[in-house]
Amino acid sequence: MPGHRAPSLLLNDEQKMLSKTAHEFIRERAPAARIRSFRDSKDELGFSRELWNDMAELGWLGLQIPEEYDGLGLGFFDLCVVLEQSGRELMPEPFVSTLLLGTQALLLGATESQKSTLLPGVVAGDKILALGYEEAGSYGDFTRVVTAAKRSGNGFELSGAKLQVLDAHVADRIIVSARTSDEACTLFLVDPAQSGVSIERQHRIDGLSSAIVSLDSVAVDPESIVGELDGGVQLLAAVFERAAVGSAAQMLGGAEQAFADTVEYIKEREQFGVPIGSFQALQHRAVSVFTELALTRSVVLAAARAIDDSAEDVPRLSVLANAMASETFLHAAKEGIQMHGGIGVTDEHDIGFYMKRAHAAYMTFGKPSQHRQRWARLHGY
Amino acid sequence: MTDLEEFRAEARAWVRENAPKSLWGTSGSGPFEGYWGGSKCEETDPDLLRWRDLGIEKCWTAPAWPKEYGGAGLSREQENIIHAEMKAIAVPRPVAGQGLAMFGPVLLEYGSDVQRAEHLPGIARGEVRWCQGYSEPNAGSDLANLQLKAERDGDEYVLNGQKVWTSHANLSDWIYCLTRTDPNAPKKQMGISVILADLNTPGITVRRIDLISGYSPFCETFFDNVRVPAVNLVGRENEGWTIAKAILGHERSSIGRSIARQPGSAQREVVARARRHLGVPEGEIPDPLLRDEIASLGMLEEAFHLTLARIQQSAESGQPGPEGSITKIVGTELKQKRFELGMKVAGIQGLGWEGPGFHEDDLQYTRDWLRSRASTIEGGSSEIQKNIVSKRVLGLPEGK
Secondary structure (H helix, E strand, O other): OOOOOOOOOOOOHHHHHHHHHHHHHHHHHOOOOHHHHHHHOOOOOOOOHHHHHHHHHOOHHHOOOOHHHOOOOOOHHHHHHHHHHHHHOOOOOOHHHHHHHHHHHHHHHOOHHHHHHHHHHHHHOOOOEEEEOEOOOOOOOOOOOOOEEEEEOOEEEEEEEEEEEEOOOOOOEEEEEEEOOOOOEEEEEEOOOOOOEEEEEEEOOOOOEEEEEEEEEEEEOHHHEEOOOOOHHHHHHHHHHHHHHHHHHHHHHHHHHHHHHHHHHHHHOEEOOEEHHHOHHHHHHHHHHHHHHHHHHHHHHHHHHHHHHOHHHHHHHHHHHHHHHHHHHHHHHHHHHHHHHHHHHOOOOOHHHHHHHHHHHHOOOOOHHHHHHHHHHHOOO | OOHHHHHHHHHHHHHHHHOOHHHOOOOOOOOOOEOOOOOOOOOOOHHHHHHHHHHHHHOOOOOOOOHHHOOOOOOHHHHHHHHHHHHHOOOOEOOOOHHHHHHHHHHHHHOOHHHHHHHHHHHHOOOOOEEEEOOEOOEOOOHHHOOOEEEEEOOEEEEEEEEEOOOOHHHOOEEEEEEEOOOOOOOOOOOEEEEEEEOOOOOEEEEEEOOOOOOOOEEEEEEEEEEEEHHHEEOOOOEHHHHHHHHHHHHHHHHHHHHHOOOOHHHHHHHHHHHHHHOOOOOOOOOHHHHHHHHHHHHHHHHHHHHHHHHHHHHHOOOOOHHHHHHHHHHHHHHHHHHHHHHHHHHHHHOOOOOOOOOHHHHHHHHHHHHHHHHHOOOOOHHHHHHHHHHHHOOOOOOO
């Protein structure tokens, strides 16, 4: 149960400055329209390396990574400040794959040598990480792992296929879950250059790049295990708890921007000789979205704060933040399309990309209905 | 330790030492819960009365009011700390009600020294109970359409007309009224004045209104050639609309806060009712759809509390955001969802109006559910709140 003293939900002066700088930089350098051009040009990467490196220069990729690995050693809260801004323009750069999945798995489970080999490269922007957990046979449940890790010598041989592995097509290392016994699975670090690994790019509605990672008797040594042997489910659960919060911060940003664009539009668009924003039917719906945004901002900030300050609150606040952000983003985007009218359903306008991303994010790291069941269990009913 | 932390320790110690044990855990500690006082008050609970007296003695019924008016001259932050410490053990404030939460703060801002000295100490001591004369039969959401006539006659005003939804007028001593002092003003918001009236003045008649819940928290108040001293005008004649809006602001934020209760309490209440009515004393409630609905409620409740905390923190940091405008909309929605779900899990056991065969708690719950329907109407309907947010926060153009 929460204490009566609420966590601090305000940004300090440095975080406000970071938020403002990120907002301006991203608005200028990374407008949402890029999603369309990456798609139409069938861009090999699907994002901009140059931009990723520039953000590394600004220190944003290492905000949360400890100083011993060249990071700034700040908190997950600080990372969320940038993630929110990245979400405003639906940035396809590898925030989720590298900073939320790969980095968190390393921070929570990796050995000293794994961390010192990989994290400085993440901070510098030249190492991209990916994490594969979806499979054809997992039916949306990451604990149902078919990919097998067969003992071979003192190591393992991995065989199976992971689907929709974000940014696996450019990753320097891919972490995959594989079954190490009937009851348990383990996470392994795989080098995509290894023999037996094949990667096939996938194209999704939301503009994030992903790939099918096929593993055919890929030999890995014990040093490639991330976390405990047979501890894969627990580690993944902890990683997803954080990723769900980071993703919620991005969704909050996306929802804010979709809403801001929509309010702007209905102030200008005239029908019947007046701006359509003067109609109460639209005003009240706009206020409903505004209200959801205010609530969502509070829960996202609280969840991000909990990751840094109060581990016992993370499970419940993580599901709360992800569930609310998912519903709010999708609602804001759908209302955005409706209020834009005909132009809103054309490919020419960006608002449609917000709905595609909202839907994709809604389906990632647990759907709201799953979060509500977990919330109920966490509260004893 | 900072000064505020030191003060918190002091406030905590005082509240825990002095609040009678029988009151612990009984209240959401909101501004409208507990002892409302006034000359017609028939409260007999000795602990509640002792708590009132201790609060008055310490001047902590209105901690941030100046000392000469019965307050303790503390800062707003210190007052918040005192209220938070009462909330932490769920005891009511020593004195509650409209005078402290709504009328007093506005009189402090807009009243004359004479008015403040006359009225505030009685409010702080819980001796004089105030009610609000705002709505009229033809002035509900369109409040500025009010018609209660106040005509100047020498050093008196003569009031004629009717107020409605005057909460607890039957239990109150005084009323603060919005009156029409200039019927020919070019805009209806102009020509309105705030006038105070002693409810014992000849010509005032109060009649109770029965609600669907069977409760009668509201009254109609009729004015028939009621003569009040002209010095009872607050602020300047015909400039009362600004004051009216200030009072509404206090009302809306008070309603939002008073609905908040303890974090997690709505969810706990509904879970407890579900367990009792479905015969599931512990463990997982077997209906996943019901779990989903309760979880939705619990999540909204948590989000609401975190948002209240965020609003409070931004206000304390001197940079209040626009979120304050939504607390009444969300708080009342949460309240209605809680009661709807609580009624749903009770099934036919929630159908009792009175008499045998029904649990006393269920009878009360059903009445409270019925009462909750008013929460999105009173104090500015949710639709009016949305109009305000739309215009002031989102900057959307006004409709024709």
